[in-house]
Amino acid sequence: MIVNDLHGAVYEVFPPGFVASFVLVGCSAKAELSLSQDPITVKQSELSQYWVQESQQFSFSNTLTPPSVDGHVSIKYLIDSEGQVFDPQVEESYPEGARDRVALLALSNLEYKAADSNAKAVPVYVSTKFNFNGLDN
Template sequence: MKPVKWFATTACVLILSACAGTPQLTQKPVEIPVHEIAKYWLPEVSGFSYGSAPRQPGTVIVRYLVDSEGDIYDVEIVKSTPEGLWDGVVRKSLRNTTFTPSPLNKARVPVKVTAQYDFSG
């Protein structure tokens, strides 16, 4: 491959991969509790299997960004009890979730969501 062609190809790949990892924001995100998400975004969860889930009950409080394209970014575990036990389940679930704008969200307003997940074990 000629050096110029190789450089152009490499540059395109780097630019595209950088774009894929950056949230798309049409405006500043609005902070909301999870029970208000349907006012802005409707979840689409693709199925997944976690394997053997922990047998102990637990709670995970997580905060994440739904950008203007309905993709999830900046997943942050705020609190986890017992620490770390259910974090993987929550993270995997969020990786398999995308959102479509609700009829009320024609402007595709991005949101920062705080949610609590309780597990019975």
């Protein structure tokens, strides 16, 4: 299943039972929140003025069964002063709840670097909409 977000990044989510040639392993210790100042809220269209995704594409395998219809998940999250993602909250999803875990997993793999215009590494809250293509596509 292919997942697209509004940054233009493309993620490939493999179906259950698929064996990938690599494995992404998460650290057992969560990074500490780093704030150079109080976070500000920005629109998706403004995010690139503050933070830029370090990777525009990645793949991962999971044990989630993808639904057969198209859908989306909107998630609000914090990008701290180190470019790490914290406090993800699902704001809306369709079909409701069907892809929340996949979107949260995709979000957990994102890393950001401060944009040239963000020399102070201002932390931001932003919402991203992940669009999913169902198996019927």
